[in-house]
Amino acid sequence: MTRYVVVGAGAVGSALGGLLAQQGVDVLLVARGEHARAMAAGGVTLRCPDTTVTVPVPVVTAAEDAYLTVDDVLVLTTKTQDAEAAVTGWADVPVHGPDGTVGRVADLLPMLVALNGVTGEEIALRYVERVYGLCVWFPTVMVEPGEVIVRGTPRRGVFHVGRFGASTDPSADTALFDGLVRDWEPAGCLVRCPDAVMEWKYRKLLANLGNVLEALLGDASGAKDVRRAAQAEARAVFDAAGIAVVGDEESRAGWQPDGLSFESVPGEPPGLGSSSWQSLARGTGTIETDFLNGEVVRIGRRVGVPAPVNARLTGLARRAAREGMEPGAFDVDELRARVLT
Template sequence: MTRYVIVGAGAIGATLGGRLAQADRDVVLVARGEHAAAMAERGLTLRDPAATVTVHPPVATAPEDVDLTVDDVVVLTVKTHQVLAAVTAWADRPVRDGGAVVGTAGELLPFVTAQNGVSSEELCLRYVDRVFAACLWMPVVLLEPGEVWVRSSPLSGVYQVGRVPAARTDPRDAAFLDRLVADCAAAAVEIQRPAEVLAWKYRKLLANLGNGVQALLGDGDPEVKRFVGLARDEALAVLAAADIEPVDPDEQRAGVGGKTDPKPIPGQPAGMGGSSWQSLARGTGSIETDYLNGEIVRLAHVHGVPAPVNTVLARLCRQAAARRDAPGSVTADQLDAALAHPRTA
């Protein structure tokens, strides 16, 4: 029986692992701090528009707590800026078959990279042979330890999953993906298998450029849409200069449209923002925007084209996270002023 080792069981990882546990699949949640302690002590509570459930999967806090076997799948659900530390901690862990060590996790096990952005796969390929990218459409919020708000129902999420690079093939891959599709279907997560998953991740990257804007201005600020439009228009020009073609919007709508639209949950808090908003709300001191808006900045530097909007957004988000500012610490006027003078913002 396949076991899913969910490394970084925050909002995304706890939802996926919790749904798999709810469907009686074998899973272990790897987390840390108060969130890990809460899940170990009283279980993981998932609240969605239709119901509230509590599950009790095993919880680990370090790689040394998990004895890996050839039946395991490692699912990295940390944020992109945490991937390098996670993959280096897990790639060299011994893997057993019938009690005997037969190799390392990086040599033998499939690793699923379930992050926003497009950098995780290249980071992991330094250490892992079988890397499978996952493009995530899963509106979930983690604000309190041991409790996740899953904002879509009946599906908790839709993932596009595929081998990276796509040209790599392995006799084990088809069977692994078949199991993943079946197990996740039982767990209210739809897995799609496109020919080129990174084209999907670039489309999602465009959607995620608004995460930092929402974090800076606050959830529900009416000016968010205007600034997001500026960031995306600039990003499309940069991607064109880099000769990168994301999945067509019509293909996105056909694959995902309406399936994961957020719905109200009884008793939900007033603020329910995205991943970057949640980083500021929890005061983590770090934020993933260097791999979202910052990815556009990287490509702009490589190809010699301007990207002042995304440069400023990435910088302001880094600074807000370092200061542990709450969401909404920047006004629209302040952001306009920063964009008008990007070199001094």
């Protein structure tokens, strides 16, 4: 029986693990701090638009506490800025078979990279043989330890998955994908297996360029011009770099299947938002904008296409995280003046 070991179980990882565990799928959540202690003591509470449920889940706080076997699949759900530390911490962990240790994670186990942005897969591939991109369309928020808001209803989200890098065993990839469909879809997590998963992740990156606006402004509805400018820069950069991106119509069809809509959760304001918003709300001191808007800037510099709007947004985001600002610290007119001029 496959077990899904969710590394970096914050909002996305805890929600996914809880939904799978509710259906009897074997999971192990790897978390830290108060969130890990709360889940270990009382399970993970999933608050959805249509239901609230608390699910018992096994939890560990370190790689050495997880006894890994050949039936395990690692699902990386950290923030991108924490990915390298997480991957290096797991790459050399021993994997066990019926007769003892048979190798390391790096050589044997699949790792699904369920991160925003497009750099997590490259980070993982430096250390792990079997790397798979996982494009996550799954709005979740973790505000209180042990409690996660899941906004999808009645289905919960869509996950596009594909091999990253060359495969030496396509049959193993197919078996993994079939297992994901079998285990995840009963939990409301729809699995799609496109030929080019990174085209989906670059399309998701375009959507995520607005995360920083939610974080800095709180309510980003008045900054649509800034969002459009950031996305226009990104499209110009991707075109110059020869990067393929899923088209608008295909993405709408892929992310809006029958039975999936995103609604408010009773008792919570509708403005609870992106992972960047959550980072400022929790005062983590870091924010992943450098791997979202900053990725556009990096690629643009490589191909000679400036991306000043995205560069300025990354600078403001770093400042907000460094100085402990809360979401909504900037006024929209002030932001527009700083970014668009």
